[in-house]
Amino acid sequence: xxxxxxxxxxxxxxxxxxxxxxxxxxxxxxxxxxxxxxxxxxxxxxxxxxxxxxxxxxxxxxxxxxxxxxxxxxxxxxxxxxxxxxxxxxxxxxxxxxxxxxxxxxxxxxxxxxxxxxxxxxxxxxxxxxxxxxxxxxxxxxxxxxxxxxxxxxxxxxxxxxxxxxxxxxxxxxxxxxxxxxxxxxxxxxxxxxxxxxxxxxxxxxxxxxxxxxxxxxxxxxxxxxxxxxxxxxxxxxxxxxxxxxxxxxxxxxxx
Amino acid sequence: xxxxxxxxxxxxxxxxxxxxxxxxxxxxxxxxxxxxxxxxxxxxxxxxxxxxxxxxxxxxxxxxxxxxxxxxxxxxxxxxxxxxxxxxxxxxxxxxxxxxxxxxxxxxxxxxxxxxxxxxxxxxxxxxxxxxxxxxxxxxxxxxxxxxxxxxxxxxxxxxxxxxxxxxxxxxxxxxxxxxxxxxxxxxxxxxxxxxxxxxxxxxxxxxxxxxxxxxxxxxxxxxxxxxxxxxxxxxxxxxxxxxxxxxxxxxxxxxxxxxxxxxxxxxxxxxxxxxxxxxxxxxxxxxxxxxxxxxxxxxxxxxxxxxxxxxxxxxxxxxxxxxxxxxxxxxxxxxxxxxxxxx
Numbered sequence: 001x002x003x004x005x006x007x008x009x010x011x012x013x014x015x016x017x018x019x020x021x022x023x024x025x026x027x028x029x030x031x032x033x034x035x036x037x038x039x040x041x042x043x044x045x046x047x048x049x050x051x052x053x054x055x056x057x058x059x060x061x062x063x064x065x066x067x068x069x070x071x072x073x074x075x076x077x078x079x080x081x082x083x084x085x086x087x088x089x090x091x092x093x094x095x096x097x098x099x100x101x102x103x104x105x106x107x108x109x110x111x112x113x114x115x116x117x118x119x120x121x122x123x124x125x126x127x128x129x130x131x132x133x134x135x136x137x138x139x140x141x142x143x144x145x146x147x148x149x150x151x152x153x154x155x156x157x158x159x160x161x162x163x164x165x166x167x168x169x170x171x172x173x174x175x176x177x178x179x180x181x182x183x184x185x186x187x188x189x190x191x192x193x194x195x196x197x198x199x200x201x202x203x204x205x206x207x208x209x210x211x212x213x214x215x216x217x218x219x220x221x222x223x224x225x226x227x228x229x230x231x232x233x234x235x236x237x238x239x240x241x242x243x244x245x246x247x248x249x250x251x252x253x254x255x256x
Numbered sequence: 257x258x259x260x261x262x263x264x265x266x267x268x269x270x271x272x273x274x275x276x277x278x279x280x281x282x283x284x285x286x287x288x289x290x291x292x293x294x295x296x297x298x299x300x301x302x303x304x305x306x307x308x309x310x311x312x313x314x315x316x317x318x319x320x321x322x323x324x325x326x327x328x329x330x331x332x333x334x335x336x337x338x339x340x341x342x343x344x345x346x347x348x349x350x351x352x353x354x355x356x357x358x359x360x361x362x363x364x365x366x367x368x369x370x371x372x373x374x375x376x377x378x379x380x381x382x383x384x385x386x387x388x389x390x391x392x393x394x395x396x397x398x399x400x401x402x403x404x405x406x407x408x409x410x411x412x413x414x415x416x417x418x419x420x421x422x423x424x425x426x427x428x429x430x431x432x433x434x435x436x437x438x439x440x441x442x443x444x445x446x447x448x449x450x451x452x453x454x455x456x457x458x459x460x461x462x463x464x465x466x467x468x469x470x471x472x473x474x475x476x477x478x479x480x481x482x483x484x485x486x487x488x489x490x491x492x493x494x495x496x497x498x499x500x501x502x503x504x505x506x507x508x509x510x511x512x513x514x515x516x517x518x519x520x521x522x523x524x525x526x527x528x529x530x531x532x533x534x535x536x537x538x539x540x541x542x543x544x545x546x547x548x549x550x551x552x553x554x555x556x557x558x559x560x561x562x563x564x565x566x567x568x569x570x571x572x573x574x575x576x577x578x579x580x581x582x583x584x585x586x587x588x589x590x591x592x593x594x595x596x597x598x599x600x
Contacts (some may be wrong), residue, residue, distance in 0.1 A: 061283040062464060096464075102457045113454050117467035165465045 014040045014075055014168040015085040016061075016092065016200065021070035023053070023060050023224075030056045033222045034070070038169060042200045043191060045232065046213030047208070049244065055097065058171045062094045063087040074169070089119065091168030097177060099154040101161065103147035103240065107138055110146050110157060111164055118165035129164045132164040135189055152183040159190050169200050176207045184210055208236065220244070274567075275442040278523045279388055282435040298427050301495050304436040304534045305427075308489035310507070311514040312441040313480040313528030318520045319445055319452040320476055321459075322375070325508040326367075326383035327484045329390035330360035332503035334485020335492040336394070336401055339410050347414045353433060356489035357482035364481035372473045375459075387508055394500040406496070406499030415495065430490040437483045444479050448472060506548075513551045517558050517563030528566050530573040 016038040023031040031053045038044055046054050059065040061072055063084040072080045079087055102110050111133070115125035133139040136156040141149065146157055155178065160168055175187045184207065191201055191214050204212050211218060212232045220227040220235060222244045228235045235241055270325055288301050290352050310327050317324040334356035341352045371382045394401045401407065412421030413429065445452060454462040463469050492498040510533075518529020533554075535546035562569045 064460075064464075084463045085468045088464055093466075094464055096461070100458065100461045102454055102461065105453065106469060109450065113450050113462070114465045116450065117454070117462060117465040118263050119466060161461070161465060 016071040016169045019071045022068045023056055023070045030224050036219060038200045038202060040198055040200050041195055042046035044202045045211040045218035046204045047211060047218055048221035051185060053224040054221055055173055058094050058173050062092060086208050088165060093162045093165045094171040095159050095162040095173055097173045100158045101146040101154055105146060106143050107146055108142040110161060114161040114164035120166045129160055132160045136186060152179050155179060156186055163194055165200055170194060171202045173204050176205055176210050188213060271446050275446055278438050278527055281527055282438045285431040289424040292576050298423055300535060300538055302427050302430050304531050305430045306487050307514050307530035307534050308486055308491045308527050309434050309437045310511040311530050312437050313484040314511050314515040315526045316441060316476050316480040319456060320473055321456040323380050324383045325380060326386045326505040327511050328503040329387045330481040330484035331488030332390055333360040333363055335488030335498040338489040339407050339492050339498045342410045347411050347415045349415050352413060356485045359476045360485035361482035364478045368474045368477040371512050372477060387505055391500050391504055406497050408497035426493055435485045435491050437486055513555050516555050517565050519567030521564050522567040525565050525567045
């Protein structure tokens with residue numbers, strides 16, 4: 001009993017709760033009353049058509065854009081409207097849709113900056129990211145300039161940088177976009193790796209295979225509202241979801 | 257092969273060869289007033305030192321990809337503060353030099369809170385306006401600043417009671433301030449090299465990894481203002497007057513050209529740029545308008561052809577020569593590398 005209570009308390013510390021999050025740009029409603037909870041170790045998929053508000057959701061949670069309403073709580077602490085660097089230091093870190101590295105810096109400098117800026121510099125930080133650098137084949141290219149790397153590796157470096165910042169919650173904005181099919185399993189590797197270390201992950205993604213593989217639970221955004229929430233098999237077979245977004249392809253996939 | 261943590265532990269804030277060379281140049285400049293009595297040499301070296309100081313101010317902001325036109329405004333604040341102190345009986349350089357740094361630095365703090373959230377062309381425009389506004393304030397406050405007449409005939413600075421009004425001392429004082437400026441600039445830009453580079457390249461990423469971007473921008477802005485202030489005092493001390501026309505937009509343009517033509521990527525850039533362009537302008541003599549034309553053409557040339565300026569081009573060339581020497585069969589190696597890349 002006691003162990004459970006302690007476990008819940010520890011879990012509470014790192015739990016991300018989004019409550020009634022709303023964002024309007026002038027008269028344009030981009031997010032309307034979005035609520036969800038991300039417990040430690042959770043993997044949540046966020047899907048929806050282009051313009052549904054997926055990236056805006058990440059921008060608002062990480063303090064890049066102030067919300068028009070609603071709250072964001074990390075372990076019960078209200079982090080709504082805090083600046084990006086503060087949110088990041090608290091452990092909510094994002095990756096970017098486009099490859100986002102320090103282009104003219106080497107792989108080593110990139111990682112070293114991520115460790116330093118997040119206040120986790122030193123051997124400990126390097127030990128934490130070393131397995132990822134190894135797995136993605138970046139370990140042997142530490143002195144290469146990051147924008148000279150193949151696109152897929154730049155993308156994986158971007159994910160590694162986000163993890164280097166020692167997150168409790170990772171928000172991944174289309175981690176597989178632009179990757180070749182054969183490279184996409186690296187995203188799986190990444191997510192499994194960070195999750196095994198207690199990180200919770202929110203993944204915005206268009207690759208439905210990847211979403212099905214990785215996410216036990218997904219939410220579907222459409223025009224800023226949550227259209228559906230639940231396990232992917234169930235949600236992706238709903239007629240309204242298919243109509244809104246997934247279209248004929250996925251329906252065929254489901255049938256097959 | 258796993259990356260060894262000790263590979264990562266190389267101190268990134270250490271001074272490189274360029275910082276040491278820059279400091280050595282200004283140490284050498286201290287000897288110039290005593291090595292020659294040629295007043296033309298004194299005049300050129302003095303103007304180079306002032307130009308380089310002002311260019312360091314621009315250089316610091318460019319490390320964070322912010323092109324500042326506010327340098328003359330801070331020069332004016334430093335220059336007028338020092339001269340007003342001298343006119344009120346404080347002539348000791350150990351007091352008025354720090355004052356010429358601190359006054360603009362203090363003004364930069366609240367100004368920075370307003371303007372440092374801007375980027376790109378907006379930052380350029382607002383800093384340009386700051387220079388215009390400060391000049392206007394000078395014109396509108398003749399009681400304090402002498403207005404359009406400027407302030408002249410102020411007592412010469414002294415060092416521990418010793419009068420510094422002779423030509424040698426004027427140049428030596430400028431050299432000492434320039435040495436201070438280069439040491440401060442080198443210390444700041446080397447210590448925060450990784451932070452500034454991250455802000456220059458990808459501010460959004462740096463912030464999302466936890467870097468408190470505004471803090472570094474504010475620090476850079478404040479120090480840049482202080483260094484500009486010292487340049488302003490050195491200029492007033494050389495001209496024996498502080499005058500609003502010394503601190504206008506033209507001064508901002510000249511200073512930026514020194515930095516960009518010299519090379520914005522190295523602390524030697526402002527030094528090389530100021531040395532060459534001040535001297536070149538001097539050779540054109542009274543035909544001042546040709547100097548402006550020359551600066552304009554050089555700026556266009558550098559922006560189009562050699563983004564790293566003169567120092568950038570030299571570094572690239574040196575690197576190429578070194579690589580060519582390492583691999584005697586360089587063309588073949590390059591060709592095979594290109595082929596491999598094409599095949600990949």
